[in-house]
Amino acid sequence: QVQLVESGGGLVQPGGSLRLSCAASGFTFSHYVMSWVRQAPGKGPEWVSDINSSGSSTNYADSVKGRFTVSRDNAKNTLYLQMNSLKLEDTAVYYCAVPSHRKILSPTWDRYDYWGQGTQVTVSS
Numbered sequence: 001q002v003q004l005v006e007s008g009g010g011l012v013q014p015g016g017s018l019r020l021s022c023a024a025s026g027f028t029f030s031h032y033v034m035s036w037v038r039q040a041p042g043k044g045p046e047w048v049s050d051i052n053s054s055g056s057s058t059n060y061a062d063s064v065k066g067r068f069t070v071s072r073d074n075a076k077n078t079l080y081l082q083m084n085s086l087k088l089e090d091t092a093v094y095y096c097a098v099p100s101h102r103k104i105l106s107p108t109w110d111r112y113d114y115w116g117q118g119t120q121v122t123v124s125s
Helices: none
Strands: 004-009 010-011 017-023 032-040 046-051 059-061 069-073 080-084 092-099 112-114 119-123
Touching: 004 092, 017 032, 017 092, 017 119, 032 069, 032 080, 032 112, 046 069, 046 080, 046 092, 059 069, 080 092
Parallel strands: 010 119
Antiparallel strands: 004 017, 017 080, 032 046, 032 092, 046 059, 069 080, 092 112, 092 119
């Protein structure tokens, strides 16, 4: 049974940093591309970042480039998202997710096969 458990969220001031973690189980973590997705109140899911199975290749949304860093530790079945220089607009629930291989172009949760419960990140002064 696939489980993804996010942690590390919290309240942070603009310009601050947080490091999110995602503990994965129930599948061969090291074989999968992983994504971070966030959802702000009243909004649909927004893709943030992804990382290939080995961790050698990463991609980021333009909105977070240069500020966020995704990484993974396959030996620990854990995905990370280091978030620096946080902005008010980064406020959202952050999820780690397994992207679907289906060709779904619309920005919905249908793009993902699995996701966790999420962890709240609130950027506020």
